[in-house]
Amino acid sequence: NAGVTQTPKFQVLKTGQSMTLQCAQDMNHEYMSWYRQDPGMGLRLIHYSVGAGITDQGEVPNGYNVSRSTTEDFPLRLLSAAPSQTSVYFCASSYHPGKNTEAFFGQGTRLTVV
Amino acid sequence: RKEVEQDPGPFNVPEGATVAFNCTYSNSASQSFFWYRQDCRKEPKLLMSVYSSGNEDGRFTAQLNRASQYISLLIRDSKLSDSATYLCAVNEFGGYNKLIFGAGTRLAVHP
Numbered sequence: 001n002a003g004v005t006q007t008p009k010f011q012v013l014k015t016g017q018s019m020t021l022q023c024a025q026d027m028n029h030e031y032m033s034w035y036r037q038d039p040g041m042g043l044r045l046i047h048y049s050v051g052a053g054i055t056d057q058g059e060v061p062n063g064y065n066v067s068r069s070t071t072e073d074f075p076l077r078l079l080s081a082a083p084s085q086t087s088v089y090f091c092a093s094s095y096h097p098g099k100n101t102e103a104f105f106g107q108g109t110r111l112t113v114v
Numbered sequence: 115r116k117e118v119e120q121d122p123g124p125f126n127v128p129e130g131a132t133v134a135f136n137c138t139y140s141n142s143a144s145q146s147f148f149w150y151r152q153d154c155r156k157e158p159k160l161l162m163s164v165y166s167s168g169n170e171d172g173r174f175t176a177q178l179n180r181a182s183q184y185i186s187l188l189i190r191d192s193k194l195s196d197s198a199t200y201l202c203a204v205n206e207f208g209g210y211n212k213l214i215f216g217a218g219t220r221l222a223v224h225p
Contacts, residue, residue, distance in 0.1 A: 033213065035215070040122060040217060042120075042216055043158065043201065043215035043218075044215075045212055045214060045215075056212070058212060059117075059214070090158070092213075094213075102160040102163075103148075103160065103203075105157035105158050105159070106157060107156075108156075108157055
Protein backbone atom coordinates (compact mmCIF):
# COMPACT_ATOMS: atom_id res chain seq x y z
CA ASN A 1 0.00 0.00 0.00
CA ALA A 2 1.56 3.28 -1.16
CA GLY A 3 -0.35 5.75 1.07
CA VAL A 4 1.19 9.21 0.62
CA THR A 5 4.16 9.42 -1.72
CA GLN A 6 6.45 12.42 -1.90
CA THR A 7 9.15 13.06 -4.45
CA PRO A 8 11.96 13.87 -4.39
CA LYS A 9 13.27 12.79 -0.99
CA PHE A 10 16.24 15.15 -1.15
CA GLN A 11 16.87 18.27 -3.20
CA VAL A 12 19.48 21.02 -3.33
CA LEU A 13 18.52 24.24 -5.09
CA LYS A 14 20.33 27.43 -5.84
CA THR A 15 18.76 30.71 -4.76
CA GLY A 16 16.29 31.87 -7.37
CA GLN A 17 15.64 28.45 -8.90
CA SER A 18 12.16 27.07 -9.10
CA MET A 19 10.94 23.57 -8.46
CA THR A 20 7.87 21.51 -7.69
CA LEU A 21 7.56 19.08 -4.81
CA GLN A 22 5.26 16.26 -5.74
CA CYS A 23 2.71 14.61 -3.48
CA ALA A 24 0.33 11.83 -4.41
CA GLN A 25 -2.06 9.74 -2.33
CA ASP A 26 -4.00 6.63 -3.29
CA MET A 27 -6.51 6.58 -0.42
CA ASN A 28 -9.12 8.78 -2.11
CA HIS A 29 -8.75 11.38 0.63
CA GLU A 30 -10.36 14.75 0.06
CA TYR A 31 -8.12 16.71 2.39
CA MET A 32 -4.45 17.27 1.60
CA SER A 33 -1.95 19.67 3.08
CA TRP A 34 1.67 20.76 3.00
CA TYR A 35 3.76 21.47 6.08
CA ARG A 36 7.30 22.57 6.62
CA GLN A 37 9.29 21.53 9.65
CA ASP A 38 12.19 23.52 11.00
CA PRO A 39 14.15 22.84 14.21
CA GLY A 40 12.18 23.98 17.24
CA MET A 41 9.22 25.12 15.11
CA GLY A 42 7.24 21.94 14.75
CA LEU A 43 5.05 21.51 11.69
CA ARG A 44 3.80 24.73 10.15
CA LEU A 45 0.95 24.61 7.65
CA ILE A 46 1.81 26.10 4.26
CA HIS A 47 -1.27 25.40 2.11
CA TYR A 48 -4.10 22.94 2.22
CA SER A 49 -6.89 21.67 0.02
CA VAL A 50 -10.31 20.31 0.93
CA GLY A 51 -10.91 18.83 -2.50
CA ALA A 52 -10.06 19.08 -6.17
CA GLY A 53 -10.11 22.72 -7.26
CA ILE A 54 -10.19 24.12 -3.70
CA THR A 55 -7.10 25.37 -1.90
CA ASP A 56 -6.44 27.79 0.93
CA GLN A 57 -3.50 29.33 2.73
CA GLY A 58 -2.12 28.07 5.99
CA GLU A 59 0.19 29.70 8.51
CA VAL A 60 3.21 30.31 6.24
CA PRO A 61 2.07 30.51 2.58
CA ASN A 62 4.44 33.17 1.25
CA GLY A 63 6.80 31.93 -1.46
CA TYR A 64 4.73 28.84 -2.24
CA ASN A 65 1.97 28.04 -4.72
CA VAL A 66 -0.32 25.05 -4.90
CA SER A 67 -3.05 23.69 -7.12
CA ARG A 68 -5.31 20.65 -6.87
CA SER A 69 -6.50 19.46 -10.24
CA THR A 70 -7.14 15.87 -9.12
CA THR A 71 -8.03 14.18 -5.85
CA GLU A 72 -4.77 12.23 -5.89
CA ASP A 73 -2.17 14.95 -6.47
CA PHE A 74 -1.25 18.10 -4.58
CA PRO A 75 2.03 19.61 -5.84
CA LEU A 76 3.83 22.43 -4.03
CA ARG A 77 5.68 24.96 -6.17
CA LEU A 78 8.55 27.17 -5.15
CA LEU A 79 8.75 29.90 -7.76
CA SER A 80 12.03 31.49 -6.66
CA ALA A 81 13.79 29.55 -3.93
CA ALA A 82 15.34 31.40 -1.01
CA PRO A 83 17.67 30.11 1.72
CA SER A 84 14.84 30.69 4.22
CA GLN A 85 12.96 27.89 2.47
CA THR A 86 15.56 25.34 3.52
CA SER A 87 13.47 22.89 5.49
CA VAL A 88 11.87 19.47 5.60
CA TYR A 89 8.55 19.43 3.77
CA PHE A 90 5.77 16.99 4.61
CA CYS A 91 2.65 16.33 2.64
CA ALA A 92 -0.35 14.87 4.47
CA SER A 93 -3.78 13.59 3.56
CA SER A 94 -6.88 12.63 5.51
CA TYR A 95 -10.43 11.61 4.81
CA HIS A 96 -11.86 14.66 6.53
CA PRO A 97 -10.14 17.12 8.89
CA GLY A 98 -13.25 17.97 10.84
CA LYS A 99 -13.71 14.58 12.40
CA ASN A 100 -11.42 12.40 14.46
CA THR A 101 -9.72 11.00 11.39
CA GLU A 102 -6.04 10.25 11.03
CA ALA A 103 -3.75 12.38 8.87
CA PHE A 104 -1.26 10.28 6.94
CA PHE A 105 2.09 11.79 6.11
CA GLY A 106 4.54 11.21 3.32
CA GLN A 107 8.17 10.50 4.18
CA GLY A 108 9.19 14.10 3.63
CA THR A 109 11.37 16.07 1.23
CA ARG A 110 14.58 17.52 2.62
CA LEU A 111 15.23 20.74 0.72
CA THR A 112 18.39 22.81 0.93
CA VAL A 113 18.60 26.19 -0.78
CA VAL A 114 22.12 27.54 -1.18
CA ARG B 115 1.12 33.98 20.04
CA LYS B 116 1.26 30.57 18.38
CA GLU B 117 -2.11 28.92 18.00
CA VAL B 118 -0.95 25.65 19.53
CA GLU B 119 1.80 25.66 22.15
CA GLN B 120 3.81 22.92 23.76
CA ASP B 121 6.72 22.72 26.15
CA PRO B 122 9.61 21.76 23.84
CA GLY B 123 11.43 19.76 26.50
CA PRO B 124 13.47 17.70 26.30
CA PHE B 125 12.07 15.49 28.99
CA ASN B 126 14.75 13.06 30.14
CA VAL B 127 13.25 10.26 32.20
CA PRO B 128 14.34 6.80 33.37
CA GLU B 129 12.64 3.67 32.20
CA GLY B 130 9.49 3.01 34.17
CA ALA B 131 8.78 6.66 34.88
CA THR B 132 5.49 8.40 34.31
CA VAL B 133 5.68 11.52 32.20
CA ALA B 134 3.03 14.05 31.21
CA PHE B 135 2.91 16.55 28.37
CA ASN B 136 0.56 19.49 28.05
CA CYS B 137 -0.52 21.42 25.02
CA THR B 138 -2.56 24.63 24.94
CA TYR B 139 -4.61 25.95 22.04
CA SER B 140 -5.98 29.41 21.42
CA ASN B 141 -9.03 28.82 19.21
CA SER B 142 -11.95 28.02 21.47
CA ALA B 143 -13.96 26.78 18.48
CA SER B 144 -11.54 23.89 17.91
CA GLN B 145 -13.28 20.54 17.81
CA SER B 146 -10.78 17.77 17.17
CA PHE B 147 -7.56 17.05 19.02
CA PHE B 148 -4.75 14.60 18.45
CA TRP B 149 -1.37 13.42 19.64
CA TYR B 150 1.18 12.42 17.02
CA ARG B 151 4.52 10.73 17.51
CA GLN B 152 7.54 11.54 15.38
CA ASP B 153 10.75 9.54 15.43
CA CYS B 154 14.01 11.18 14.43
CA ARG B 155 14.06 12.05 10.72
CA LYS B 156 10.74 10.29 10.12
CA GLU B 157 7.24 11.44 9.34
CA PRO B 158 4.70 12.02 12.14
CA LYS B 159 2.27 9.20 12.85
CA LEU B 160 -0.96 9.31 14.79
CA LEU B 161 -0.58 8.14 18.37
CA MET B 162 -4.14 8.78 19.49
CA SER B 163 -7.10 11.05 19.10
CA VAL B 164 -8.28 12.94 22.17
CA TYR B 165 -11.93 12.64 23.09
CA SER B 166 -13.94 14.92 25.34
CA SER B 167 -14.30 12.30 28.05
CA GLY B 168 -10.62 11.38 27.93
CA ASN B 169 -9.31 8.13 26.50
CA GLU B 170 -6.71 5.51 27.20
CA ASP B 171 -4.69 3.22 24.99
CA GLY B 172 -2.49 0.88 27.01
CA ARG B 173 0.11 2.99 28.80
CA PHE B 174 -1.07 6.20 27.13
CA THR B 175 -3.85 8.42 28.45
CA ALA B 176 -5.11 11.56 26.74
CA GLN B 177 -7.25 14.23 28.37
CA LEU B 178 -9.04 17.30 27.08
CA ASN B 179 -9.88 20.36 29.17
CA ARG B 180 -12.06 22.64 27.07
CA ALA B 181 -12.52 25.26 29.79
CA SER B 182 -8.77 25.84 30.04
CA GLN B 183 -8.13 24.97 26.40
CA TYR B 184 -5.48 22.36 26.83
CA ILE B 185 -4.91 18.72 26.10
CA SER B 186 -2.56 16.38 27.88
CA LEU B 187 -0.79 13.11 27.26
CA LEU B 188 0.27 10.82 30.09
CA ILE B 189 2.72 8.00 29.48
CA ARG B 190 3.02 5.43 32.23
CA ASP B 191 5.84 2.91 32.68
CA SER B 192 8.03 4.59 30.06
CA LYS B 193 10.00 2.35 27.70
CA LEU B 194 13.17 3.09 25.80
CA SER B 195 11.09 2.79 22.65
CA ASP B 196 8.92 5.74 23.76
CA SER B 197 11.83 8.09 23.00
CA ALA B 198 10.51 10.39 20.30
CA THR B 199 8.96 13.80 19.75
CA TYR B 200 5.28 14.11 20.64
CA LEU B 201 3.25 16.61 18.67
CA CYS B 202 -0.18 17.82 19.59
CA ALA B 203 -2.51 18.81 16.79
CA VAL B 204 -5.74 20.76 16.78
CA ASN B 205 -8.34 20.95 14.06
CA GLU B 206 -9.29 24.60 13.70
CA PHE B 207 -12.62 25.49 12.22
CA GLY B 208 -12.83 28.50 10.01
CA GLY B 209 -13.71 28.93 6.36
CA TYR B 210 -12.14 25.56 5.81
CA ASN B 211 -10.92 23.20 8.46
CA LYS B 212 -7.18 23.10 9.00
CA LEU B 213 -4.97 20.96 11.19
CA ILE B 214 -2.48 22.97 13.24
CA PHE B 215 0.44 21.41 15.09
CA GLY B 216 2.39 22.42 18.13
CA ALA B 217 6.18 22.56 18.02
CA GLY B 218 6.49 19.15 19.68
CA THR B 219 7.90 17.90 22.96
CA ARG B 220 10.96 15.70 22.87
CA LEU B 221 11.08 12.71 25.19
CA ALA B 222 14.26 10.77 25.94
CA VAL B 223 13.88 7.63 28.04
CA HIS B 224 17.14 6.28 29.43
CA PRO B 225 18.00 2.94 31.08
